[in-house]
Amino acid sequence: MSAAVIRSRTVVLRERNIDTDQIIPARFLTTTERAGIGRHAFSDWRSLANGSPDPDFPFNRPENAGAQVLVAGRNFGCGSSREHAPWALVDLGLRAVVSSEIADIFRSNALKNGLLPVVLEAEIVDELLDAPGIELSIDIAARRVTLPDGRAFAFPLDAFARTCLLEGVDQLGYLLKQADAIAAFEQRHALPSPASPESRHAR
Template identity: 45%
Template sequence: MTPFTTLAGIAAPLPLVNVDTDMIIPKQYLKTIERTGLGRGLFDEMRYREDGAENPDFVLNRPAYRKAEILVAGDNFGCGSSREHAPWALLDFGIRCVIAPSFADIFYNNCFKNGILPIALPQDQVDLLMDDAERGANATLTVDLEAQTIQGPDGGTIPFEIDPWRRHCLLNGLDDIGLTLEKADRIDAFEKEAAQARPWV
């Protein structure tokens, strides 16, 4: 997993509440277990028209936001089903951070396991960042996970808090597999001892 340290990127505004996981990545994309290629289906029903053409009114289709790496969203982001394809699709598109007043629990946990930083802030602070994000190509935010701050385009800073263990894992690029591999020496030693003690197994 790619470590998350400091991210300076364009923030896209998505001022919608209750954006569920089916809106993030519709069910027809769930046939794959691959984590790549899902960016094409991100927000499918809002990004594309019935004929498959792009909807020019959708924020991520606008020229200023096509390479957005941060999403500023409304309350209860990621509600609905527990599909892990939702953070996969965000990450594959290029979104590394989502800022909202609140998140659905399972989606929130899945973000950390896939290298995305979800930041929950009070509504008034999200409103300020949403206003920053509306600036188009000038909508650059800097998210510093080490310092736990978000800096706006005008230099204003908003602090945020993340659970220390989750922060450690993101800073070091550790998912569940990475955490297990940190103990590889102890696992190998245990297996050797077990093989000597029970050679018949």
């Protein structure tokens, strides 16, 4: 599958105001490892009181296995800032979150960690919430979501975030890829040292 296009069935969480503590409870924030943190995503919702998996929770349902797109209610990712939230969702296998409103800090953290936040009009999201398992095509380069019936909807995505997602790098990774160009620029614009002939003539 092209990195530029996400084609996947959706998994739906209809709740509004899903905050970062529901995405990844605070007791799991002690780790700095991203790998494996997905098993704690939505931990307090995924289990029954006796500790067994809740068969009705969407991420426990077999038909949702492998889904890469989460469709959620309004104001997704609100609450405290924690980068572990997008870590958990990415490790869970998600590549995009679709909602009519996504909290700004979560959105920023998601983009830094390769998770695409897609904001669409409320009427379209309501339609998707009522049709779990629908297959979406999300074109990152074109910033467009296409439904199975052919309707397409644009979503906002700034140019730098788009470039990082398409290249599969975070902000630091993008800078590191420019290391040769940065070094060449510094060499071209280097100031002469205080002891150099150029600096003496400049006095």
